[in-house]
Amino acid sequence: MKPSLQDIADRVGVSTATVSRALNDRGGVNAATRERILQMAQEMGYVPNAAAKGLATSRTYTLGVITYQRPPQQPISNFPDETIQGIDQEARERGYHLMTTFVNADMMQDTVHIPLIGERRVDGLILIGPALTAAFIIRLYSSGIPIVLVDNMLSETNIDAVVCDNVGGTYAVTKHLIDVHGLSKLAFFSGPADWFSSRERRGAYTQALAEIGQTPRVIYMQDTTMDMGYTAMQEAREQFPDLEGVVAVNDATAFGAIRACKEHGCSVPEDIAVVGFDNVGWAAMHDPPLTTVRMFRHETGIQAVRHLIDTIERGSPAGFQLRLGTEQIIRKSCGCTVADH
Amino acid sequence: MKPSLQDIADRVGVSTATVSRALNDRGGVNAATRERILQMAQEMGYVPNAAAKGLATSRTYTLGVITYQRPPQQPISNFPDETIQGIDQEARERGYHLMTTFVNADMMQDTVHIPLIGERRVDGLILIGPALTAAFIIRLYSSGIPIVLVDNMLSETNIDAVVCDNVGGTYAVTKHLIDVHGLSKLAFFSGPADWFSSRERRGAYTQALAEIGQTPRVIYMQDTTMDMGYTAMQEAREQFPDLEGVVAVNDATAFGAIRACKEHGCSVPEDIAVVGFDNVGWAAMHDPPLTTVRMFRHETGIQAVRHLIDTIERGSPAGFQLRLGTEQIIRKSCGCTVADH
DNA sequence: AAAAATTGCGTAAGCGCTTGCAATAAAGAT
DNA sequence: ATCTTTATTGCAAGCGCTTACGCAATTTTT
Numbered sequence: 001m002k003p004s005l006q007d008i009a010d011r012v013g014v015s016t017a018t019v020s021r022a023l024n025d026r027g028g029v030n031a032a033t034r035e036r037i038l039q040m041a042q043e044m045g046y047v048p049n050a051a052a053k054g055l056a057t058s059r060t061y062t063l064g065v066i067t068y069q070r071p072p073q074q075p076i077s078n079f080p081d082e083t084i085q086g087i088d089q090e091a092r093e094r095g096y097h098l099m100t101t102f103v104n105a106d107m108m109q110d111t112v113h114i115p116l117i118g119e120r121r122v123d124g125l126i127l128i129g130p131a132l133t134a135a136f137i138i139r140l141y142s143s144g145i146p147i148v149l150v151d152n153m154l155s156e157t158n159i160d161a162v163v164c165d166n167v168g169g170t171y172a173v174t175k176h177l178i179d180v181h182g183l184s185k186l187a188f189f190s191g192p193a194d195w196f197s198s199r200e201r202r203g204a205y206t207q208a209l210a211e212i213g214q215t216p217r218v219i220y221m222q223d224t225t226m227d228m229g230y231t232a233m234q235e236a237r238e239q240f241p242d243l244e245g246v247v248a249v250n251d252a253t254a255f256g257a258i259r260a261c262k263e264h265g266c267s268v269p270e271d272i273a274v275v276g277f278d279n280v281g282w283a284a285m286h287d288p289p290l291t292t293v294r295m296f297r298h299e300t301g302i303q304a305v306r307h308l309i310d311t312i313e314r315g316s317p318a319g320f321q322l323r324l325g326t327e328q329i330i331r332k333s334c335g336c337t338v339a340d341h
Numbered sequence: 342m343k344p345s346l347q348d349i350a351d352r353v354g355v356s357t358a359t360v361s362r363a364l365n366d367r368g369g370v371n372a373a374t375r376e377r378i379l380q381m382a383q384e385m386g387y388v389p390n391a392a393a394k395g396l397a398t399s400r401t402y403t404l405g406v407i408t409y410q411r412p413p414q415q416p417i418s419n420f421p422d423e424t425i426q427g428i429d430q431e432a433r434e435r436g437y438h439l440m441t442t443f444v445n446a447d448m449m450q451d452t453v454h455i456p457l458i459g460e461r462r463v464d465g466l467i468l469i470g471p472a473l474t475a476a477f478i479i480r481l482y483s484s485g486i487p488i489v490l491v492d493n494m495l496s497e498t499n500i501d502a503v504v505c506d507n508v509g510g511t512y513a514v515t516k517h518l519i520d521v522h523g524l525s526k527l528a529f530f531s532g533p534a535d536w537f538s539s540r541e542r543r544g545a546y547t548q549a550l551a552e553i554g555q556t557p558r559v560i561y562m563q564d565t566t567m568d569m570g571y572t573a574m575q576e577a578r579e580q581f582p583d584l585e586g587v588v589a590v591n592d593a594t595a596f597g598a599i600r601a602c603k604e605h606g607c608s609v610p611e612d613i614a615v616v617g618f619d620n621v622g623w624a625a626m627h628d629p630p631l632t633t634v635r636m637f638r639h640e641t642g643i644q645a646v647r648h649l650i651d652t653i654e655r656g657s658p659a660g661f662q663l664r665l666g667t668e669q670i671i672r673k674s675c676g677c678t679v680a681d682h
Numbered sequence: 683a684a685a686a687a688t689t690g691c692g693t694a695a696g697c698g699c700t701t702g703c704a705a706t707a708a709a710g711a712t
Numbered sequence: 713a714t715c716t717t718t719a720t721t722g723c724a725a726g727c728g729c730t731t732a733c734g735c736a737a738t739t740t741t742t
Contacts, residue, residue, distance in 0.1 A: 052728035
């Protein structure tokens with residue numbers, strides 16, 4: 001049987017209160033007794049019982065991580081594993097655990113109950129990605145639990161968020177197409193109009209086009225998957241026969257777009273240049289290597305946790321918004337010729 | 342404030358014991374009162390407190406999921422997201438939650454303590470992948486907590502496991518190279534010698550070669566990443582100038598292998614055929630599309646959870662081993678010419 | 683040297699839920 | 713009509729830990 005506080009108390013000859021104080025560094029414990037207690041706890045292999053501690057303190061030292069689950073198996077997974085690894089790492093360092101959940105459209109319905117919160121299993125929540133609906137987020141938020149959004153932002157609210165510089169990234173890469181490759185008939189493949197990152201990136205693209213007096217050509221997709229990019233490209237080529245290039249909202253759609261080109265005897269970047277956003281692992285391996293915008297996912301995860309725990313423990317005021325920089329990654333799909341990735 | 346059992350009890354005019362019994366369908370409660378209690382609970386939006394319930398019952402309804410975290414960012418992520426989604430889905434359906442943790446080599450050391458278990462945060466554990474060391478697994482196992490391995494097996498023990506048919510899959514694909522493409526100078530790119538799936542797949546490859554009187558040519562890698570496959574291919578070409586084909590232990594290494602070929606003016610499959618294992622999303626998109634073995638990850642996750650929960654709740658005897666089938670996916674990297682993926 | 687402030691520790695009351703046992707009431711058996 | 717059963721429900725202890733409060737023993741202050 002696992003030793004309890006009581007067991008230690010008995011062996012040392014003090015009360016559980018003292019043991020608890022000693023183990024939690026609450027102070028008010030004589031240095032010598034404290035030492036004996038720590039010693040004995042170590043010796044007996046004492047580990048506190050999370051449930052009991054949680055009951056007494058109303059703290060779980062657990063963070064919930066919610067991500068959107070796309071319906072079927074996609075060739076390129078949009079799963080934010082790197083972000084989650086960052087989250088996991090930082091959480092562990094701060095003594096927190098992670099409870100992960102995937103949600104799909106059905107589960108974001110108003111009627112379904114989120115046990116993570118109701119049952120008080122987590123101290124805070126990290127919501128990843130722009131695919132989580134505003135209604136869902138607001139519902140979680142209004143439960144009063146600390147929340148931080150990742151790669152998403154709800155403009156009407158001031159829910160804490162950490163995002164990347166969508167605007168700067170997309171603007172730079174669009175400008176690159178315009179300035180260094182002299183292209184101007186550019187289309188943008190956007191995710192759903194109300195998705196945060198799509199909105200920002202679309203805005204930057206529009207801005208860049210406006211500066212050279214071009215009207216934007218936006219193709220909206222229902223989701224930012226490779227398949228959608230494929231379809232979007234077909235649509236774009238029909239709709240804009242003079243198309244010179246595509247700024248895709250992310251790498252997955254860029255891959256799909258390129259694939260559509262290839263299969264219809266149009267080559268990238270010669271006939272149509274394509275750039276993405278995200279710099280997923282495959283971008284460098286792809287044929288052609290994908291010009292894209294790098295975001296720092298691991299760091300994003302770390303920052304999100306860092307802030308979340310701060311607000312849990314110190315009750316930081318809401319309205320926190322962190323914007324991590326991006327980096328333009330020039331490869332070949334834009335028309336550049338670079339030696340290596 | 343959230344309503345507690347007591348609150349409901351007060352409103353209905355019964356004791357908390359009765360409310361508890363009614364809510365948990367323990368029986369021994371008058372149908373009418375039961376109805377009133379359920380009604381009231383619903384009305385007050387009652388949700389049980391997980392910590393309190395856990396303290397009282399020693400059950401958390403939480404499953405731990407442990408995966409191996411590779412050191413840096415790899416171009417192709419080996420992250421078992423699909424498996425985990427299967428796990429998540431099945432766990433949710435059975436009313437369980439998931440606590441995920443990544444471990445790296447350091448964290449598998451004997452000295453580091455696994456809070457998930459010590460603090461009694463989980464009822465059972467799912468350990469994914471062959472990269473978790475035997476010592477680590479045994480340590481967890483000997484804590485007495487129910488465990489099921491995924492894509493791994495410890496032959497000396499009889500720890501429950503669900504794996505795919507490594508032998509059948511690799512044998513089939515090796516045979517394919519031999520029989521339909523007439524190749525016989527085949528190498529195998531293996532992960533560390535003691536990794537379960539590497540061992541099984543290597544065995545199948547060896548067997549297939551033995552049947553045509555060829556001695557096996559195995560290249561061992563420290564990990565099954567794309568980079569390692571790249572290096573392995575260089576090594577293989579030096580060591581075996583007459584090399585005709587490669588059976589890679591998984592898709593990631595196959596991609597690396599193919600890349601190495603490409604970069605050294607050797608084409609796949611014309612000069613060297615390459616086949617993988619896993620059928621990751623990218624396999625179909627790759628150039629050339631990768632011939633590989635499909636495994637059913639989602640299903641694997643589901644089965645693992647199903648069994649784990651069964652042993653948690655019904656104490657099924659240990660020694661469970663489920664082997665899910667595989668499917669040969671013929672594409673072009675083996676030399677076949679198929680219309681589409 | 684007495685009064686005041688500290689320090690160190692135990693007592694005990696929870697935290698919210700489950701459950702063995704006893705108590706009561708209703709129903710069946712003889 | 714009396715004795716058993718059986719069905720309902722309440723009592724209260726307990727899960728393992730935290731923490732407000734109080735008391736004694738020290739130490740500090742004047």
